[in-house]
Amino acid sequence: MKSFVFPEFQVIRDEEKCGQCRGCERQCAFGTHTYDPAADRLVSDDHKCVGCQRCVVFCPKNAIMVRPSPSFYRPNASWSREKIEDLKRQAETGGVLLTGCGSDKPFRIYWDHIVLNASQVTNPSLDPLREPMELRxxxxxKPDVMDISADSGEVEIxxxxxxxxxxxxxxxxxxxxxxxxxxxxxxxxxxxxxxxxxxxxxxxxxxxxxxxxxxxxxxxxxxxxxxxxxxxxxxxxxxxxxxxxxxxxxxxxxxxxxxxxxxxxxxxxxxxxxxxxxxxxxxxxxxxxxxxxxxxxxxxxxxxxxxxxxxxxxxxxxxxxxxxxxxxxxxxxxxxxxxxxxxxxxxxxxxxxxxxxxxxxxxxxxxxxxxxxxxxxxxxxxxxxxxxxxxxxxxxxxxxxxxxxxxxxxxxxxxxxxxxxxxxxxxxxxxxxxxxxxxxxxxxxxxxxxxxxxxxxxxxxxxxxxxxxxxxxxxxxxxNRDHLRGVGLCEWELDVLGIKGAGE
Amino acid sequence: MMAAQIDAADVETKELNDRLRELLLSGAKRVSIRNVCGQRYIGTRLYTPQGLRMDIEVFGTAGNDLAAFLYGHRIAVHGNAQDGVGNTMDAGEVVVRGRAGDVLGFSMRGGEIYVRDGCGYRAALHMKEYQGKRPVLVIGGRSQDFLGEYMAGGVVIVLDLAGERHDAHFIGTGMHGGVIYLRGSVEQSQVGDQVEISPVDEADRAVLAEYVTRFMERFPETEMTKEEILASGFVRLTPRSRRPYGNLYAY
Missing domain, CATH: 3.20.20.70 (Aldolase class I)
Incomplete structure (x- = not known):
């Protein structure tokens, strides 16, 4: 069945820089690059590229650039390119969409809305280059109660x-x-x-x-x-x-x-x-x-x-x-x-x-x-x-x-x-x-x-x-949540995190 | 000291297993435990890097996870066993002169389990084999639903010696390895879509003869003779594919 899915990436080769070493061909297990002996040049099949950037990093001449394909469907806030293409893939295979790595969706990343504290004047800050800092x-x-004896002069747990x-x-x-x-x-x-x-x-x-x-x-x-x-x-x-x-x-x-x-x-x-x-x-x-x-x-x-x-x-x-x-x-x-x-x-x-x-x-x-x-x-x-x-x-x-x-x-x-x-x-x-x-x-x-x-x-x-x-x-x-403050978070988010808003 | 006795009356699980381990480390080769009443994990804490082995006789009712992760020991229970017998067992032998509960032989990879009577639900679930290790589970009575679900290897034999007919459902759902033999017959509606029911052949008969013989050696009190059992009709359940979910995904 002819696939109606666009290539995800576009491979751009700078022909002036390319030395026809065929390194990219060897690096790509997906078969994106092939050598055309008649023309003595490398050609790329964008459909096969997964955007892993291996060939880019290993090209000795820095001749390759891989970027998301600029092709687009008519812009539609509901039907993003990803939604359309996922659907096409399923229509073509009847299968469950499989993926790897963690979710790339724009859920709020709370790390980026939390700021840390620092000491100023009182309770002075410590210099880790001269003070021992314990990360162990x-x-x-851990026990509910720690029973320690110091009877014989030595502390014993x-x-x-x-x-x-x-x-x-x-x-x-x-x-x-x-x-x-x-x-x-x-x-x-x-x-x-x-x-x-x-x-x-x-x-x-x-x-x-x-x-x-x-x-x-x-x-x-x-x-x-x-x-x-x-x-x-x-x-x-x-x-x-x-x-x-x-x-x-x-x-x-x-x-x-x-x-x-x-x-x-x-x-x-x-x-x-x-x-x-x-x-x-x-x-x-x-x-x-x-x-x-x-x-x-x-x-x-x-x-x-x-x-x-x-x-x-x-x-x-x-x-x-x-x-x-x-x-x-x-x-x-x-x-x-x-x-x-x-x-x-x-x-x-x-x-x-x-x-x-x-x-x-x-x-x-x-x-x-x-x-x-x-x-x-x-x-x-x-x-x-x-x-x-x-x-x-x-x-x-x-x-x-x-x-x-x-x-x-x-x-x-x-x-x-x-x-x-x-x-x-x-x-x-x-x-x-x-x-x-x-x-x-x-x-x-x-x-x-x-x-x-x-x-x-x-x-x-x-x-x-x-x-x-x-x-x-x-x-x-x-x-110790006192050392954290939230920026740009709603009340319920601050409550769940148990932190105050910045400035409080 | 080559043989030892433990009275398990009023002894907690951990204490009983402490004593079993001490005995193993002190060189005991045979231990019999009296008055067992639900103490769990018997045989589980008997791993030693040097692979010491012990024969354990249990009198009473063995609690959950008897022989879990068993590492080559032999355990005979004179009585019933509760759930989880032989959970993720690696090697050794368990004989239950009575019945076993649910999740019997779950994920076991090696060794043999013989149960004189029936067992509960989810027996032989995700049992698997590997190189020379081929786990064997022989049940004298009947098994309940989900027998051999996700089974990936090994041999399961259900003898239904009382002739009550197999009434379990969802047998072998997701099965992708190993073989189940049932004495008597079973309907297609009782087994998972991934399971093929076929008559036994000469090679199957040889496997059955081997393990039924061992079953009879362990339970000589069985009313039927070995010959009568082996002369009965058996069906064989095997997976249709080693990769039941190979075509599930879009790439």
């Missing part, structure tokens, strides 16, 4: 402490499974987590056996509805176990890793036959209630001899704070809350762009709810979904999070340009693909260095901002 964070259950994760900076790598991302990308995340003294999350695709010993000490392993790659060793070698109930990009639905992406190594790690679809059902079919969740949480604590904190990851949706309260009471030590803009390797577009709530609102209502119920100490909150920079991190913490997960930000550090074609398995940047020719483009050493640099840069900025507020420990900022 403990994630997990009598209360039995629950296992906690210790991170040197409140930034963890979000769950991205081997299978969804390439081995090299997965290994780069693990390597960077290890170097930066933080954690990476395996996602639900298992942890390759040869990585277990080296990277178990910086791994959070996931137990999701498909239960892929899970055995007792996997659970025990990690530092925490996360039950994935929901994901911000696709709350309420499961996932299908298509058979094409289930290579022999992915199959081995997921412990399923090669080439079969890896189907994660929408719910965990052994969890139909909070009581069932409690059973699984305890089963995982049993399986790990009560030595690991158990996290439960849910998508931020309506009334989730009440659900989260139940999750804490069911025994979770950490709640990971993933907001509307959370990323994904593949999600139906209708779900990604229409289900869930922004993470900023979610963190604040969750923190407040747990405080009101007097159970905030029983769990830590990791906020995920739409963290783009160090100021987002610090605002998340002031709104009540203990730490954040970064997914898209980490991928961007490795080269991702958010072209949203993750589900095709043809990622030219070698990140979201199982094609060895493409994944080989991602050098583990360089990619992990880029990730470590990011963590280090953000951590330094966080120290600067903390110092500016006259605070020398992240702990003092947690849930």
């Amino acid at each position: 964070t403990f994630l997990g259950r 009598r209360t039995e402490l629950c296992p906690n994760l210790v991170v040197e900076t409140p930034i963890l790598f979000s769950a991205m499974s081997y299978g969804a991302i390439s081995y090299n990308a997965f290994r780069a995340l693990a390597t960077a987590a290890s170097r930066s003294k933080t954690y990476f999350n395996t996602g639900e695709g298992g942890l390759p056996r040869e990585m277990r010993e080296e990277f178990g000490r910086c791994a959070i392993v996931q137990v999701a509805s498909g239960r892929f790659g899970i055995d007792a060793e996997y659970l025990n070698i990690a530092q925490a176990v996360e039950i994935k109930v929901g994901q911000g990009a696709k709350p309420g639905i499961g996932g299908h890793l298509p058979g094409e992406k289930v290579s022999s190594s992915v199959a081995e790690t997921r412990m399923i036959p090669q080439g079969t679809d890896a189907i994660s059902p929408a719910p965990h079919h052994d969890i139909y209630s909070i009581e069932d969740l409690s059973t699984l949480i305890t089963a995982l604590k049993e399986a790990t001899n009560y030595e690991k904190p158990i996290s439960v990851k849910i998508a931020a949706v309506h009334n989730f704070a009440a659900i989260a309260s139940g999750i804490v009471r069911a025994g979770a030590d950490i709640i990971a809350i993933d907001g509307l803009r959370g990323g994904t390797g593949a999600a139906p577009k209708a779900i990604r762009d229409n289900v869930g709530i922004p993470t900023e609102l979610a963190i604040s209502s969750l923190d407040r709810r747990l405080r009101e119920e007097g159970i905030r100490n029983r769990c830590s909150i990791i906020s995920a979904g739409g963290i783009r920079c160090s100021s987002d991190v610090i605002k998340a913490i002031a709104l009540g999070a203990d730490a954040v997960y970064i997914g898209s930000a980490a991928l961007i550090a490795m080269g991702c340009t958010l072209c949203q074609k993750c589900y095709t398995g043809k990622c030219n940047w070698g990140i979201c693909t199982q094609d060895p020719r493409l994944s080989g483009r991602l050098n583990v050493e360089i990619a992990s260095q880029r990730l470590s640099n990011l963590i280090s840069a953000w951590s330094h900025e966080i120290r600067e901002m903390l110092g500016g507020m006259g605070i020398n420990a992240l702990e003092s900022l947690r849930g």
Whole structure:
């Protein structure tokens, strides 16, 4: 069937600069560029371009420019070009529209409507270059009461402490499974987590056996509805176990890793036959209630001899704070809350762009709810979904999070340009693909260095901002909404966030 | 100490499993637990990096998640078991001389489970196989709805020894691997769209003979003889496709 959809992008080649090296042809797995030997020139098929900018970056002559196609339909406020083309695609295929990455829709980004405080004159600001600034964070259950004895002259904690994760900076790598991302990308995340003294999350695709010993000490392993790659060793070698109930990009639905992406190594790690679809059902079919969740949480604590904190990851949706309260009471030590803009390797577009709530609102209502119920100490909150920079991190913490997960930000550090074609398995940047020719483009050493640099840069900025507020420990900022003010927000938004308007 | 006894009367789940773990680490090879009354996760906390193995006999009613994440141990229950037997089990064997509850063998990837009587809903859900690991679940009675939903591998045999006829629905919905054998017959309306019902062939008969033999060794009290069971009619349920949702999306 002839497709009626416009090309999304326009490839412009400067013929004077082009040296016919055919580098662009080799770089593009979508087949956009081809060499015409008769004319000794490169030609481009705009229809195939996904706008990932790989050829642009790697053209040795800087001869290529890729920009959104300027073609347009008659302007119509209701029928945008995207709406028209999505509809055409569905009319041509009869399929569910699939997409990758987090939602690109213009929902209000609350980070950009919140400003931070700084000290002036009284309560002087601190200089992180000469003052120690504490970013170390403990994630997990804290006791209701701390019983300390100082009888023998030495202070001793009598209360039995629950296992906690210790991170040197409140930034963890979000769950991205081997299978969804390439081995090299997965290994780069693990390597960077290890170097930066933080954690990476395996996602639900298992942890390759040869990585277990080296990277178990910086791994959070996931137990999701498909239960892929899970055995007792996997659970025990990690530092925490996360039950994935929901994901911000696709709350309420499961996932299908298509058979094409289930290579022999992915199959081995997921412990399923090669080439079969890896189907994660929408719910965990052994969890139909909070009581069932409690059973699984305890089963995982049993399986790990009560030595690991158990996290439960849910998508931020309506009334989730009440659900989260139940999750804490069911025994979770950490709640990971993933907001509307959370990323994904593949999600139906209708779900990604229409289900869930922004993470900023979610963190604040969750923190407040747990405080009101007097159970905030029983769990830590990791906020995920739409963290783009160090100021987002610090605002998340002031709104009540203990730490954040970064997914898209980490991928961007490795080269991702958010072209949203993750589900095709043809990622030219070698990140979201199982094609060895493409994944080989991602050098583990360089990619992990880029990730470590990011963590280090953000951590330094966080120290600067903390110092500016006259605070020398992240702990003092947690849930400290007095340091935030809203700009351009409605009354209800300020109420949900629990912050005052700027100038107040 | 090679064999040990635990009296589980008035012992909480955690304490019972503490004791089981201590016994395993102290070298016990066989443990029998008396007066079990709903204590959960028996066998779950028995992972050791060196792969120590133990045989456990349970007298009474085993609670939820018996043998969850089981790592190669053998557990025999003289009584019934509640929900979640063999949840995400990796290897080993569970024998229930009685009936099992819901979500039996959920997501199990290896090992064998034999249940003398029937079981509840959602048995063998998302069971899967991998390389040399092929989980086996044999049920002497009947299973309820959603048997083998999303099944991705392994062998399930439902014997219906009392001849009550299979009345479950939604059998094998979303199934994309593995095989279910039912003694007797089943209507197309009882199985998921993704399931093909066919008669058993010689190869299937060999599989059935192997596991029915093992079932009979574990439950010699069964009224029917092995020969009678094997001579019965069986149907085979297999997935029509390994990729049931391959054409769902627009690219």
